[in-house]
Structure formats: structure tokens, C-alpha cells
Amino acid sequence: MPTPVVAVVGAGFIGPVHVEALRRLGLVVKGVLGISLEEAKSAASKLGLAMAYPDLKAVLADPEVTSVHVASPNRLHKEHVLAVLAAGKHVVCEKPLGMTSAESAELVAAEARHPNLVCAVNYNVRFYPLSLQARALVRRGDVGEIFHLHGSYTQDWLLYPTDFNWRVLAAEGGQLRAIGDVGTHWLDLIVFISGLEVEAVMADLKTVHPVRLQPPSGSVETFKEKLGASAGRREPVAITTEDYGSVLLRFKGGAKGTLTVSQVTAGRKNCLRYEIAGSKCALAWNSEAPNELWIGQRAAPNNLLVRDPSLLDPSAAPFANFPGGHNEGFPDSFKQGFRAIYDDVRAGRRSAEPLYATFADGHRELLLCEAIAASHRSGKWVGVGS
Numbered sequence: 001m002p003t004p005v006v007a008v009v010g011a012g013f014i015g016p017v018h019v020e021a022l023r024r025l026g027l028v029v030k031g032v033l034g035i036s037l038e039e040a041k042s043a044a045s046k047l048g049l050a051m052a053y054p055d056l057k058a059v060l061a062d063p064e065v066t067s068v069h070v071a072s073p074n075r076l077h078k079e080h081v082l083a084v085l086a087a088g089k090h091v092v093c094e095k096p097l098g099m100t101s102a103e104s105a106e107l108v109a110a111e112a113r114h115p116n117l118v119c120a121v122n123y124n125v126r127f128y129p130l131s132l133q134a135r136a137l138v139r140r141g142d143v144g145e146i147f148h149l150h151g152s153y154t155q156d157w158l159l160y161p162t163d164f165n166w167r168v169l170a171a172e173g174g175q176l177r178a179i180g181d182v183g184t185h186w187l188d189l190i191v192f193i194s195g196l197e198v199e200a201v202m203a204d205l206k207t208v209h210p211v212r213l214q215p216p217s218g219s220v221e222t223f224k225e226k227l228g229a230s231a232g233r234r235e236p237v238a239i240t241t242e243d244y245g246s247v248l249l250r251f252k253g254g255a256k257g258t259l260t261v262s263q264v265t266a267g268r269k270n271c272l273r274y275e276i277a278g279s280k281c282a283l284a285w286n287s288e289a290p291n292e293l294w295i296g297q298r299a300a301p302n303n304l305l306v307r308d309p310s311l312l313d314p315s316a317a318p319f320a321n322f323p324g325g326h327n328e329g330f331p332d333s334f335k336q337g338f339r340a341i342y343d344d345v346r347a348g349r350r351s352a353e354p355l356y357a358t359f360a361d362g363h364r365e366l367l368l369c370e371a372i373a374a375s376h377r378s379g380k381w382v383g384v385g386s
């Protein structure tokens with residue numbers, strides 16, 4: 001198999017993270033596409049890429065490019081992914097897979113029409129080595145029966161009403177924002193680790209800032225504006241997407257859970273936490289200290305497993321590339337996810353049970369979001385659709 005050649009669509013916060021992670025795996029990244037040729041040229045020059053593409057057609061017409069990573073804003077994902085598949089190229093789509101479950105279902109159908117292409121959604125949190133270790137502990141039976149799971153995803157970058165990004169607009173990011181943008185990382189991770197399926201949800205959401213002040217540029221790059229006060233006249237804009245959400249979860253088989261999500265918690269930068277209570281032990285992890293997995297025990301001292309490939313389950317160890325004490329973090333999770341995806345690309349087939357999120361997994365997240373939104377509106381438990 002020739003070395004895959006990749007193009008990245010999106011030159012904002014996360015597109016360049018894809019470029020760096022791909023290169024660390026020895027893959028060739030040929031070029032980047034932005035909203036304008038100017039943006040693409042600036043990103044290509046910063047990242048040392050050969051090509052700044054003028055439009056998506058030029059990316060798809062490049063015969064050297066064998067896969068495309070879609071890291072554009074959410075509202076463009078469906079259109080971009082369909083075009084990439086029609087051009088016969090492998091695709092890695094940033095989360096969420098689409099704006100609605102109707103869109104993600106369309107992409108699941110498109111994936112089925114292209115069985116020779118690898119299709120993945122970038123739920124990268126699965127690829128922290130200790131996420132894989134937690135999954136292995138559950139699968140080995142070391143955790144026992146899972147009674148309940150709880151956790152949160154909290155951030156502060158949208159704390160002030162002057163914080164403005166395309167995500168706050170439902171038309172750009174989807175009807176749910178805190179839940180849709182980061183809560184789905186937690187939900188995907190918990191399902192991945194536990195193997196449990198969410199069957200019903202009961203949600204309570206809150207838009208802390210029903211009016212936000214939009215800067216003249218329209219949007220501020222993700223995480224960029226720490227003081228929320230760039231120069232220029234700001235326009236008040238009505239916001240319908242939630243800043244905060246709490247969700248009760250019922251899993252098939254009887255386990256229960258709760259999730260709290262906030263993008264307005266001062267001091268929490270990007271903090272995903274979970275705790276899983278099993279009949280044999282409990283597991284807890286925090287993405288801001290990602291190299292430690294807490295293993296709680298009733299009749300023996302608790303353990304703190306420090307990420308070290310030599311101490312990990314054989315299924316997790318290949319995804320930890322540095323010795324213990326040499327910390328790995330957010331950018332590494334992209335590299336390790338792409339490792340799993342490109343193992344399939346190089347093998348020319350889709351694994352039967354891939355570690356990376358498939359389009360079906362991406363579709364499930366949209367179904368969960370819609371059930372959560374419906375529950376908030378009705379004030380009742382809502383079953384998750386299929």
C-alpha cells in the first residue's frame with residue numbers, strides 16, 4: 001500500500017492539530033483548505049505544507065490525495081463528507097457528524113455505498129491511553145457489573161456574554177451547543193468504555209446568556225479570546241443554544257448515570273471527568289490530569305495507575321508511545337486515533353470492531369442530542385431513537 005496522502009479542510013483551531021498529529025505518524029499531509037485562499041496560504045506557510053487549495057473541488061481533484069480530514073464548522077460537515085466520498089477518498093470527519101440525525105443518517109447510508117473507503121468520526125478522547133485501559137478493564141471483567149456512571153465536561157471559554165464563536169448560533173453549530181459540542185465527547189467515551197447503550201434521557205438545560213455580543217469579525221477563533229473584549233462595535237444577538245446542561249441517563253441492562261456540561265465554569269479550561277461504579281471496583285479519570293487512572297477499592301488500598309506502556313493492557317499499550325512519567329495529552333490523542341484509522345486505510349479494509357468512532361457512532365450522538373433536546377422541552381424522560 002502506498003503511503004496515504006492527506007488534505008485537511010479547515011485551518012482554524014483544530015485543522016492544524018490534525019496536520020501535526022498526522023505528520024507524527026509519518027503520513028504525508030499535502031495541503032489545507034480554508035474559508036479563503038488567503039487563509040489556506042497562511043496556514044500552509046505556517047505548517048510548511050505544499051498546497052493551499054482554493055476550494056474543495058481542487059482538493060478532490062488532486063489525484064495524490066487519498067484521504068481528507070473535514071475540520072470545518074459543523075454546518076458544512078455533511079456537504080463536505082458527501083463530496084469526499086463521491087470523489088473516492090477516505091474521510092475523517094470532526095465531531096459532530098452532522099447538524100441533525102437526518103444528516104448523520106444520510107452519511108451512514110453514504111458510508112454503506114462506499115465499502116472500500118474508511119469513514120471515521122474524530123472522537124479523539126477514546127485514544128487517551130487510559131481511556132483504552134479503562135475499556136480493557138471493563139471488558140476483562142475487572143470492574144464487574146456497572147451500577148452507575150457520572151461525570152462532567154466543563155469549560156470557561158464562553159463565560160462572558162462578549163464571548164462569541166460560530167458554535168453559539170444554532171444555525172452554525174446545531175440546536176444543542178454545550179451538550180452537542182463537548183457533552184457528546186463524554187457520552188461517546190462512556191459508551192466506548194462501558195459497552196453500555198443509553199436507552200433514555202431526562203434533561204434540564206440553561207442558556208445563561210440569552211443575548212451575546214457579536215464582534216465585527218462575526219466569530220472569534222475557538223478558545224482564542226481570553227478576555228472576551230476585542231475592539232470594535234458589538235451587535236447583540238439572541239442565543240438559543242445552551243451554556244449548561246444536566247442529563248440523567250438510563251442504560252440498557254439497568255445501569256444509571258448523570259452528566260453535567262458547562263461552558264461557563266470559570267477556571268475549568270477543558271475538563272472531562274468521569275467515575276464508573278462497578279461491583280468489583282470503581283474507575284475515575286480527569287482529562288486535565290490524563291496520565292492517571294484512579295482505581296477505587298472497598299477492601300484494599302485504592303490504586304493510582306500512572307500511564308506507562310509497560311503497565312497497560314496489551315490492547316491499550318500500543319497507543320502509549322512514551323515511558324511512564326513522560327506525559328502524553330490532547331495532541332497525542334489525535335495521533336493515536338489516526339493511528340487506528342490509518343491502520344485500516346493501509347490494510348485497505350474496515351475493521352469489524354474498530355476502536356475509532358464510525359459513522360454509526362457519530363449518528364448515535366446526534367440521536368442522543370435530539371432526545372436530550374426533546375426531554376428538556378417536554379420535561380419528561382425521552383427514549384433514544386435509532
Ligand SMILES: NC(=O)c1ccc[n+]([C@@H]2O[C@H](COP(=O)([O-])OP(=O)(O)OC[C@H]3O[C@@H](n4cnc5c(N)ncnc54)[C@H](O)[C@@H]3O)[C@@H](O)[C@H]2O)c1
Pocket residue numbers: 009010011012013014015033034035036039071072073074076094095096122123124166181221222
Ligand atoms: N475533536 C476535538 O477535540 C475538537 C476540538 C475542536 C473542534 N472540533 C471540531 O472541529 C470543527 C472545527 O472547529 P474549530 O474549533 O477548529 O473551528 P474554527 O472556527 O477554529 O475553524 C474552522 C475552520 O474552517 C474554515 N472554514 C469555514 N468555512 C469553510 C469552508 N466553506 N471551506 C473550508 N473551510 C472553511 C474556517 O475558516 C476555519 O479555518 C468543528 O466541527 C468542531 O466541532 C473538534
